[in-house]
Amino acid sequence: EIPLISKSRPEAAQALLLRQLVNSVGYFYFKDDLCLEDQVLARVAARHGRVLSQRRETLRTKADALSSLLNLDDSQLRHLISAQPALLGYATSTLTTKFKYLNQAYPYANTTKAIMTAPSLLTASIQYSLYPARNALFTLFKE
DSSP, X not given: OOXXXXXXXXXXXHHHHHHHHHHHBHHHIIIIISOXXXXXXXXXXXXXXXXXXXXXXXXXXXXXHHHHXXXXXXXXXXXXXXXXXXXXXXXXXXXXXXXXXXXXXXXXXXXXXHHHHOGGGGTSOIIIIXXXXXXXXXHHHOO
């Protein structure tokens, strides 16, 4: 809900609007919460605008779920999202399904380590990419 700008105190109203904007726009999640560098932010804006259009709280929820799923610390999460910002464009259930598939397909592998090496594993289609390439992927999943 956006408050009306008060004619008697326009500066206060503008500050309130700005604060609400910063608290809700996805760009500020990448800038303030993840502390991504300007180069990365520019790349995200240029190539992944759809992700930036999400609400800040939505991105935070997805990032927390991803961090929990892969057991990542803040630095690892920052690295992963810097490498593959599109991950935050996916539904948490989709990422969970892919992670479970990789764990089942390579039960003796360190799935998190493989994903950190090749983050696009979580954006690839199971049916059209991951399953057909399972033998080639085996080398990536070796400890």
